[in-house]
Amino acid sequence: MSAAPLSATRRIAVVGAGLAGLACARALHEAGVAVTLFDRHAEPGGRCATLRSPAGPFDHGLPWLAAGTERYAGQLRAWSDAGWLAPDPSAPGRWIAQPTMQSLPARLADGLLFAGSLEIAALERDGPHWLLRPHQAAPFGLDLSFDAVVVAMPAEQSVPLLGGDPALADAMRTVRSEPCWTVTAAWPVALPIRDDELHSPDDVLQRARRDDRRPGRPRLDGTRWVLHANAYWSANNLDVREPDVVKRLLDAFARAVGVRLARPSYAAAQLWRHAEVALPHTTPYGWNAELQLGACGDAWHAREGAQGAERAWLSGRSLGEHIAAGA
Numbered sequence: 001m002s003a004a005p006l007s008a009t010r011r012i013a014v015v016g017a018g019l020a021g022l023a024c025a026r027a028l029h030e031a032g033v034a035v036t037l038f039d040r041h042a043e044p045g046g047r048c049a050t051l052r053s054p055a056g057p058f059d060h061g062l063p064w065l066a067a068g069t070e071r072y073a074g075q076l077r078a079w080s081d082a083g084w085l086a087p088d089p090s091a092p093g094r095w096i097a098q099p100t101m102q103s104l105p106a107r108l109a110d111g112l113l114f115a116g117s118l119e120i121a122a123l124e125r126d127g128p129h130w131l132l133r134p135h136q137a138a139p140f141g142l143d144l145s146f147d148a149v150v151v152a153m154p155a156e157q158s159v160p161l162l163g164g165d166p167a168l169a170d171a172m173r174t175v176r177s178e179p180c181w182t183v184t185a186a187w188p189v190a191l192p193i194r195d196d197e198l199h200s201p202d203d204v205l206q207r208a209r210r211d212d213r214r215p216g217r218p219r220l221d222g223t224r225w226v227l228h229a230n231a232y233w234s235a236n237n238l239d240v241r242e243p244d245v246v247k248r249l250l251d252a253f254a255r256a257v258g259v260r261l262a263r264p265s266y267a268a269a270q271l272w273r274h275a276e277v278a279l280p281h282t283t284p285y286g287w288n289a290e291l292q293l294g295a296c297g298d299a300w301h302a303r304e305g306a307q308g309a310e311r312a313w314l315s316g317r318s319l320g321e322h323i324a325a326g327a
């Protein structure tokens, strides 16, 4: 009897189900490798997220998808042809996932073995295998022993899991993510504001974006906005209480549009502690073939011209293809 192909016997864990982890897991799955995708949240997506609130859904993380490389442009076209993305009417070349931003990762996870609500605290060597140690009790029957592990998460969060390879951990120590305070707010009536988007209007706001007029979003009464503070203001106000962040960002928004804003019917603040990476590491991904340990995500350079979400996708995809090729 001939030996089973490597891909059929090899079990790989991908820790982190953002765009990078999904891209890596899909590439492995398409090559016939048994892959399990872990995330500390119940649903996949990471920063490609949608907040479900009493006032309706808000795309409060990654606002849209746009390509700076041919490879990713082709991927966006394929997702658009499948009906997963719609063109953003506010700007040519930008795409919005349908019916919410988080629908894209949910679709990408379709057919994959996804273990949600498990935060991996440590990776331990167990002979030739890796043993995943989650904070929570794993569901009965879920095997946590793997031949290889890919860590697909923000640089700062990945360091403790990459300790088995000091070079990989050190590479991630050089990368800094920038924070972003985000306010989601709804008003029961339309606001007298002409534009649906404002960019860098002052030293607090990075962007203000109307959320309820995006293609495919539910037409509820009133209006919903997402406000992103800039990285500098966010970094200098990390410990501010959420109600105070709501007030500061709404005041900045009112100043920017020159309108006295009515009290919103709903408002909440969320801190993305690792929102975007200004200066990624110089290589597309990290891989230690001897240890069978790798890392990918927006902390890695991927390709010239690629922004955060695109870097994450290309980094994960390239690493998945590399491992599937027998690395």
Ligand SMILES: Cc1cc2nc3c(=O)[nH]c(=O)nc-3n(C[C@H](O)[C@H](O)[C@H](O)COP(=O)(O)OP(=O)(O)OC[C@H]3O[C@@H](n4cnc5c(N)ncnc54)[C@H](O)[C@@H]3O)c2cc1C
Binding pocket: 015, 016, 017, 018, 019, 020, 021, 038, 039, 040, 041, 044, 045, 046, 047, 048, 060, 061, 062, 063, 064, 118, 119, 120, 121, 152, 153, 154, 157, 180, 182, 228, 272, 274, 275, 276, 296, 297, 298, 299, 307, 308, 309, 310, 312
């Ligand atoms: C507010 C905001 C605005 C943005 N704007 C833009 C933009 O305009 N353009 C752009 O290109 N990009 C933008 N980005 C960045 C973009 O969203 C990210 O670059 C991209 O989504 C990163 O994907 P990722 O898979 O590398 O990481 P993530 O999406 O962060 O995925 C990592 C996953 O790992 C999981 N995880 C972490 N630790 C553990 C653990 N111990 N165990 C298990 N799971 C774990 C997390 O829950 C998460 O799901 C923005 C991000 C934010 C938050």
